[in-house]
Amino acid sequence: MMKELENMIYTVHKEHLIQLAKKYGTPLYVYDSFKIKKQYIKMIKAFSGIKNIIINYACKANTNLNILKFLQKLGSGLDTVSIQEVELGLKAGFHPKKIIFTPNCVSIQEVKKAVNLGVRINLDNLSVLEQFGECYPDYSIGIRINPHIMAGGNYKISVGHIDSKFGISYYQIPHMKRILKNTGLKIEGLHMHTGSDISDIKSFLEGAKILFKTAIDFPNIDYIDFGSGFKVPYTKNDIKTDLTSLSKEITEKFKDFCTSYGHQITLIFEPGKFLVSESGYFLVSVNVIKHTTSTVFAGVDSGFNHFIRPMFYDAYHYIENISNPNGRFRFYTVVGYICESDTFGFNRKITEIREGDILCLKNAGAYCFSMSSNYNSRYRPSEIMILNGKDFIIRKRETMQDILRNIVEIDI
Template structure:
């Protein structure tokens, strides 16, 4: 690791008194800065100003807190959902049904039928469900998720557009798909793809876009093309990220050329999740214990992969800073959690000297962090706080023993 990267990056929350918030709400604690979400939304929107009809749908699986959805709705976002529960949260947040797209994978026809009842737009990504859907809802308008056979993404767990992926209908299967459409009278209103997450190489986007647009020309009644997302955000100061300026140049040119030949202007949709909220979040934890072994110093914190699984699940890097002692001398630490398995937040990290009781700030905690949390080891999930116009608002209470036992049915044994 480049030590200059580790030492020079500083929390984007420098104008927020994080220590005060940690004392006020306790740790572990998620904090989200709404201004960063707003900045990211405007950055993406401004990158595609030459697209006449542009829709940005927030991929809410990244973070489904109702208040974040309400804020992004206010900014002008639509919503990308993958479950009935996400649809219902979106409706409660104020999104209209036609502002929500449901793009499930591997769900039953029962769940898809529930989505129809809720009035949202639907993307289907396999032939079996497509055929069943056509039997229940002939002549209904739907979208199709295409597998473009493009390998992209930061690692194999988030690469979802390759030929062996479980996501999408392979473009080799389009003749079969067309037969189903003919037999059922289903109307295709949009085509969708998503090739992966954390994509810094824009050629992956371009390759996928070319495949989708080549397919789209054979569907004369489309309302939209949905290019998904996967835009990479930096997790380190000099980290690679998606070059939106360059990407927008190529995508805009491709899309405008397509619309000209297609004979009408249709809507272009992007579905960012991590791009909108990842950098807006930080995670505050307290140091329980400093433990020395023969070769390592461990900083044991009051959290674990039950709250923040990305480093363990994806081998993801998250910058860690000691905000209690920012000017202390630097030492190397393994920052670890309190779960009874390997539970590493960062290995061999150069951090200003950590003492028991110090508060550490873990960055890029807005996406796929709380949303992937659990009650493993019967631990409570933490609180969430949102900063709006410089004021802090509690947007999720810390769990209690009542929450852990709420749905247990106790029997006589």
């Protein structure tokens, strides 16, 4: 089954997406479970040379409960960054020990809630580490190290450099050791994550070198967690992380480390975008075509309140007119209906767009709905999952009742 999935060519037909847009309305997120499964198996297969390997889905990419349940059924663990994500993971059926909680800049109170839920914990702050050691000296934890590596698609998604708020600097290891000695706290693992959309495998290998060097000073750890950051292609010829070369290098170096370390430990990866990004399609309807002196705008029934990555990260998402695929190509700037600068794609070559057409934005499975909002008091869209060839609604479209749910009216 694994080999069969690896060799299959994955496609979602435009006609099917148009049918879904008509059936459920737009804007609409569509996720294909087959692609998620294929990506998960690809990851497992790539590192099959390592005896103890765990894949933890970084659920901040997409926290829909049904996607969590699907990955849990595949055998995945879960990477979480908030106590709410921990609770979602438990509701999805993950065993507490298959959930790792790696928060940043949270209070000790939130960390205490994670202890009460029995999940594994990575800490990345010396102050919280000291407080934790005083409260729970017998609760083994992991430590997130900042390796001082600049990696990622751009500065906003680079989180392992010297000025990052994430992780304990590896120059602060002596301070960390002193806290461990003073509190008696035990370390069960070391963690690192340097960024997202990393195409150069040298960044991963440089980080591995630092983690292996650090781990030698901690003789009783159970795991090393490399985080993730694998780049997925956003266009047909886009570069991506060379998983084959990376896995070969990491497998060899990890085996050498375990030999010198004296016993086998577990290697953990935490892919989010790699698992779910390419499974997602965002469907929008064209409200208006607007000509100015220099630009042709295609205005759609959505905005950065639903799909913020282009505005927030300058991220590129391929845009296709699936309802007029054979039209002649023209150049459009695709914009939303939010009362701000709100651009999905600037000066894109797209087949002729007419009012009422359905546009599809690709790579919409990660960091899209999960970062959506009700800005301009707009409703958040529906989410659909394709499972075993059938489509299921996995999140209903919001209504005014949802907007007003937590409002408390007072007499004015």
